[in-house]
Amino acid sequence: MRASQFFISTLKEAPGDADIVSQKLMLRAGMIRKVAAGVYTWMPMGLRTLRKVEAIVREEMDRAGAIEVTMPVVQPAVLWQETGRWDKMGDELLRFKDRHDRDFVIQPTSEEVVTDIARGELKSYRQLPKNFYQIQTKFRDERRPRFGVMRGREFTMKDAYSFDRSAEAAGQSYDNMFAAYRRIFDRMGLTYRAVAADTGAIGGDRSHEFQVIADTGEDAIVYCPASDYAANIELAEAVAPAHARPAPGAAMQKVSTPGVKTIADLVAFLDCPVEQTVKAVVVEGDGEDGLPVLLLVRGDHELNEVKAGKLAGVASPLAFATPDSIVAAFGANPGSLGPVGFKGKVYADRTVAVMADMVTGGNEDDVHLTGVNFGRDCPEPVVVDIRNVVVGDMSPDGQGELAIQRGIEVGHVFYLGTKYSQEMNATFLDDDGKPKFFEMGCYGIGVSRILGAAIEQNFDERGIIWTDALAPFTVVIVPMGMARSEAVREAAEGLYTTLKAQGVDVLLDDREERPGVLLADSELIGYPHRVVIGDRGLKEGKVEYRHRRDEASTDVAAADIAAFVLGKLGR
Amino acid sequence: MRASQFFISTLKEAPGDADIVSQKLMLRAGMIRKVAAGVYTWMPMGLRTLRKVEAIVREEMDRAGAIEVTMPVVQPAVLWQETGRWDKMGDELLRFKDRHDRDFVIQPTSEEVVTDIARGELKSYRQLPKNFYQIQTKFRDERRPRFGVMRGREFTMKDAYSFDRSAEAAGQSYDNMFAAYRRIFDRMGLTYRAVAADTGAIGGDRSHEFQVIADTGEDAIVYCPASDYAANIELAEAVAPAHARPAPGAAMQKVSTPGVKTIADLVAFLDCPVEQTVKAVVVEGDGEDGLPVLLLVRGDHELNEVKAGKLAGVASPLAFATPDSIVAAFGANPGSLGPVGFKGKVYADRTVAVMADMVTGGNEDDVHLTGVNFGRDCPEPVVVDIRNVVVGDMSPDGQGELAIQRGIEVGHVFYLGTKYSQEMNATFLDDDGKPKFFEMGCYGIGVSRILGAAIEQNFDERGIIWTDALAPFTVVIVPMGMARSEAVREAAEGLYTTLKAQGVDVLLDDREERPGVLLADSELIGYPHRVVIGDRGLKEGKVEYRHRRDEASTDVAAADIAAFVLGKLGR
Known part of the structure; x- marks a missing residue:
């Protein structure tokens, strides 16, 4: 393809609403143009x-x-009603009525x-x-x-x-x-x-x-x-820790913790290790008693909502309990909750299950408890895997640590x-x-x-870096001043013809633009293989090859360039 | 492609709601399947x-x-509002709202x-x-x-x-x-x-x-x-007739025509040539007087609504006058209308303009007039081209008659x-x-x-007849009893391999179906070139070739069949 017969439309800056590097580069490289939020025209390069x-x-x-x-x-609602997805799917399913008031979706x-x-x-x-x-x-x-x-x-x-x-x-x-x-x-x-x-x-x-x-x-x-x-x-x-739970080493004590709402507050206030604290998450239950369910994970761990959503007795889909129902069930607001005294169902993460002398909420506003121990201060919880793994956790297959x-x-x-x-x-x-x-x-x-x-995987500060398989063109030939130099024109056209004859997906960038524009565009668009042909080099019988990932160009004898490029393409 | 790895799904009968031969054949040949009114899945063959x-x-x-x-x-309404098509287009423009209540169309x-x-x-x-x-x-x-x-x-x-x-x-x-x-x-x-x-x-x-x-x-x-x-x-x-208008030959006369509403009624009632009658069509005008406009075409001609819609003084888009406005303007109901006595604008088709002694409505219910002549009984009309041409009309380029x-x-x-x-x-x-x-x-x-x-252009009672360029497969090989006969299998596979190597788009119909089914399917689906390979023929060193348009098969030496088929494909 010749660029003069194609359509290259690069931008110096991406529009202000582009929010991620691939979007910015696709807009700048002229691959897409926005038509509406989340709706694009695919331009020739894209x-x-x-x-x-x-x-x-x-x-x-x-x-x-x-x-x-x-x-x-466009698909008729009647099929989507058969599976119930017509009702179950949320607003991401685009529903509309045709002129006869019949229901349809866009698939x-x-x-x-x-x-x-x-x-x-x-x-x-x-x-x-x-x-x-x-x-x-x-x-x-x-x-x-x-x-x-x-x-x-x-x-x-x-x-x-x-x-x-x-x-x-x-x-x-x-x-x-x-x-x-x-x-x-x-x-x-x-x-x-x-x-x-x-x-x-x-x-x-x-x-x-x-x-x-x-x-x-x-x-x-x-x-x-x-x-x-x-x-x-x-x-x-998240597998269970290898060690058993230590015996209780402290008595349970009430601590006044005014204004302490988060684990970070708590750790700072008590100056205790975060690994000693327990985070209480309250979710709606599905029982007739209307009681919520208490989920316990270590203070530095995150609840895994997918895992939690599958627990028996937990409402489906998973829903966090409302402040009102929390106060009704615990007698305290979020920030001071814990297992001691709670009458409902309690699930503890495997890591929590082997903790002793825990720091938890006291189920009384601005009160926490230290030295809490399962089986002594509150009943033994049901032990489950309900947290996200973290780096360094043991792999479930026992073969090493997770990354x-x-x-x-x-x-x-x-x-x-x-x-x-x-x-x-x-x-x-x-x-x-x-x-x-x-x-x-x-x-x-x-x-x-x-x-x-x-x-997102392959870019640098100059633009996109395509793999050979995905590049809009695998090879770009950039002639410097083709309009002025017959030698450059001849060399560029010759290489273009040779590579095309070999079935290479090659672009001859014959646009009448300044060399700087052509070079910058080639890096922004990110063709993996580039051959620059200029008068100065030709006088010494050389052209420049550069892979988009290379730090610098390589001089190649003009007579060998086609074979050189084919070699780079693994031919 | 091997049929066993493709998907052929033919039907003996088309579903009852198929209303045209191409639709029936596409359904029967398994090219499309209906999902909703006017909405189809494209099956592999289609x-x-x-x-x-x-x-x-x-x-x-x-x-x-x-x-x-x-x-x-999916396109945002805002662009369609810029051109006004958002409002101007009818219900065929599918409009809908997204989850944020913004307007969109499907292009x-x-x-x-x-x-x-x-x-x-x-x-x-x-x-x-x-x-x-x-x-x-x-x-x-x-x-x-x-x-x-x-x-x-x-x-x-x-x-x-x-x-x-x-x-x-x-x-x-x-x-x-x-x-x-x-x-x-x-x-x-x-x-x-x-x-x-x-x-x-x-x-x-x-x-x-x-x-x-x-x-x-x-x-x-x-x-x-x-x-x-x-x-x-x-x-x-529709060009003007070559002849001038004859001089009036009769006096205008009122004729009582009870129950006569159409040109056919009129011709039968008066026993006159239809070429002497004039059809009156009344359309809404765009003038401030609110008067409709009268359009006259010969009794055996049809008004061309596109041409009529462009006339000065006629409402745009073209609208036929309501019965009420007709009675108000003409003093009579449709069926007895004509130019005599009408005060509004009158357009006459070029053919009408050269008629004399016309038969027209009398602008009085159940009354017609004979011997009507422009310039004598009513004013000269504006002469325009407002009818559909008919076979035998002179071509506008004067080179012959129209077909x-x-x-x-x-x-x-x-x-x-x-x-x-x-x-x-x-x-x-x-x-x-x-x-x-x-x-x-x-x-x-x-x-x-x-x-x-x-x-629609290429079918017969047995099915579709594809051109080489459009056929789902250009050539079909139909082995008779491939599972039973090693000779048939070998010949079929050999031809398949040879043609594929030549880049021919060939289907080997290796389905385990009865020969009758394979042959009928090949004609229903309409591959242009068919080679039938059977044991009996092979014993004499022959296979059968048939173009989908041929009346009968041609025996071809089995050894020559690949070259023969390539010849038929113009290779």
């Missing part, structure tokens, strides 16, 4: 990159035996439509397994769209759905997709982790997220450097079981002649999101 | 064909120098968004001309979706928008797109006509429709077999001038340093609609 992502995803899905379809963007995913297709088309076990996928426009009406294409409202997603005869076969489909996802992200050249993820209300133990590693990621990924253990923080198990990275979720594989097939009565005839519900899995890839994630 | 259309369109748009972008499906076209891009990105005449296009999901909330993908609500459209410095340059962009469209439809192998079309309220004389010829088409296309004149019926000029065909509109090129750029204040700096409005054109192709149109 679309080209998006298509590279799509092509890799499509090739690997096809290779894995999945079959492409395209389900509609955020397509479980309903694909299950409707399966129940119409897949009649016999002989037709199984099947995996249908689409690469299609999706819409989620995010309350606060942000981070550009990473949390936009309109986006492109690859969603696949497998239909199997049995849970075992569904497991094979899952493994097949898992392997395809590895190939996809490997091919893209991204650094990522596949991490075990929570399966939520659906249950089962088969769910993995594919996380692109980036410091700016929204998700915390837990892993063990000494093994292959990896999970997202919602799921990662934590930030990540951006770009893919998700999920074993659904018969949830949707049962809700929509989608069955096939098995070899015993009886109808059975499809065992399903769903597999998503955030196609447009990948671009943002790739940039 | 999607493959859709992608072929998209690829041809994309290649030719790129070749023509247009630049691909992707504008969002039916993208003039607003692309003009917004242009005013942001194209600052100087040096950047012009530019042509941005997208192949993207569109939605029109049709009152009565029908004809499958031909008049669906969700559909795929290629829409392009050119931005030019001057009207002259815009004309070159228009010609460039016109030529690209010719290449596109030529490559698809469709029989089509480019016809001049009405430019509606925008004005200008540059608008062409690309119409695929099919008896079932919704549009009437007028053309002159002796020249290259072609126009749609809305635009086609009429039915067509399906699949493309439209349109010179917009500065309508949108003015409404959205979209300017560039010209070489005189002054801001000027962009001269624009818009260019649509109904990508998904083309499939329906291609089928």
Whole structure:
């Protein structure tokens, strides 16, 4: 492609409302333009990159035996009512009425439509397994769209759905997709982790997220450097400490703690180690007594709400107790709560369960207790894992200590079981002649999101650094003063023609711009391989090559440059 | 592709609500499945064909120098309010509110968004001309979706928008797109006509429709077999008869015509030639007197509402007068109306203008007049072209008589001038340093609609007949009893491998189905080239080739079949 026939539109500054580096760089590099909050036009440079992502995803899905379809963007509510998602999903499901006052949604995913297709088309076990996928426009009406294409409202997603005869076969489909996802992200050249993820209300133990590693990621990924253990923080198990609980060493004492509301206040006021304090979190219960439930984690630990939400006796979805119900149940306001004297259900995190002489709230405003011991001062609690792991925790597989990275979720594989097939009565005839519900899995890839994630992982102060696989153009030829110098023109056109003939995705930046603009644009846009051709160099028979990650350019003999570049591309 | 790894899902009967042959065949061939009225899932077989259309369109748009972008499906109302289309467009514009109660539309076209891009990105005449296009999901909330993908609500459209410095340059962009469209439809192998079309309220004389010829088409296309004149019926000029008006030959007479309401009634009652009768159509005027306007066409002609809508003094948009206003102005009800005694404005079609001794309504219920003559019995009318042409009319270019065909509109090129750029204040700096409005054109192709149109043009009682360019697979290999016969398997696999190696888009139908099913499916789906391989033939060293249009199969030596097929493909 010649730049003069393409459309390059770079900006010196990103618009003020851009809130993350990938969004700023995509705007500056002319990849996207904002149309509304979370809604973008894909400009030529961005679309080209998006298509590279799509092509890799499509090739690997096809290779894995999945079959492409395209389900509609606009879907009738009646299907969404069958599964109950019409009511259960929040405002992120965009609902609207057509001219005849019939209800529709704009698809955020397509479980309903694909299950409707399966129940119409897949009649016999002989037709199984099947995996249908689409690469299609999706819409989620995010309350606060942000981070550009990473949390936009309109986006492109690859969603696949497998239909199997049995849970075992569904497991094979899952493994097949898992392997395809590895190939996809490997091919893209991204650094990522596949991490075990929570399966939520659906249950089962088969769910993995594919996380692109980036410091700016929204998700915390837990892993063990000494093994292959990896999970997202919602799921990662905090194992019990290896030691037993020490015997009580102090008597329980009331301490007046005026104005002390937080653990930090408490530690400062009492000058005690934070590891001796216990944080009390009160959540709504689901019992008829209306009593809330008390959750205890060590003062320096964080409650894991996903884990807490699954506890017996706790309201679903998890809800923090209101101040009124806390005062009614504890006789005190938040800030001074604890287990001593509380009549309701108490869950203690595994770490709390081995503490002695704890510092807790006194269930009386501005009063705390020291020297609190389970079994002596209050009943033994139910011991559970309800906290987020922290760096240095023992890995659940016992192979070493846990580390934590930030990540951006770009893919998700999920074993659904018969949830949707049962809700929509989608069955096939098995070899015993009886109808059975499809065992399903769903597999998503955030196609447009990948671009943002790739940039968050690969950029510097000058701009984007694309991998070869994702770059809008793999190679850019930057002629210095092509309009003035016949030698430069000839060398640039010659290299362009040679590389094109070899099937290289090369851009000849023949725009009539100053050399400084061309060079800055090439770094902002982030083509991985750049050849600069100038009169001065040519006189010595040289041109300059530079990989976008290189500190400096390399002089290459002009006669060898095509072969040199092909070598860099691994040809 | 092997059928066992693809997804073929044919139906014996189309669902009952399918209302046109292409819709029935697309459903039966498993190309689409209905999700809601006018909303379909593209099944693998249909999607493959859709992608072929998209690829041809994309290649030719790129070749023509247009630049691909992707504008969002969901667009903010604020842009549509700038052009006034938010209010002006009817219910086919799907409007909705997001969770924050802000107004949005689902794009039916993208003039607003692309003009917004242009005013942001194209600052100087040096950047012009530019042509941005997208192949993207569109939605029109049709009152009565029908004809499958031909008049669906969700559909795929290629829409392009050119931005030019001057009207002259815009004309070159228009010609460039016109030529690209010719290449596109030529490559698809469709029989089509480019016809001049009405430019509606925008004005200008540059608008062409690309119409695929099919008896079932919704549009009437007028053309002159002796020249290259072609126009749609809305635009086609009905020229004045060559002869002058004869002198009056009869006196005007009142005739009592009880119960006579229509021209047919009148002709039967008076036993007169229909060519002597005049049809009176009353439409609302735009004058302060509130008087309606009388339009006269010959009894056997049809009023052309597009032409009538442009007449001075006629309300815009065209509206037929209400019975009350007709009685008030004429003193009679519809069925007995005419020019004699009417005080308002009268337009006569050119054919009516040369009539003498006309039969008209008498402006008195159940009364008609014979022997009516302009200039004697009523004032001379204003003479205009307000009727649809009919077969045998003289071509406006004087080269012969007009013929009429039915067509399906699949493309439209349109010179917009500065309508949108003015409404959205979209300017560039010209070489005189002054801001000027962009001269624009818009260019649509109904990508998904083309499939329906291609089928309406090419089918028989057994199914679809695809052209090589559009077929889901160009060649199908149908092995008879591949599971039973090693010879059949070997021959089929060998041919499949050979053709694939040559880059042929070939399907090996290796499904375990009865031969009758495989053969019927191949004709229903309509692959253009079929090779049937059976044991009996192989024993004589023969296989059968049949083009989908052939009456019978041709025996071909098994050893020569690959070369034979390649020959048929023009290789």
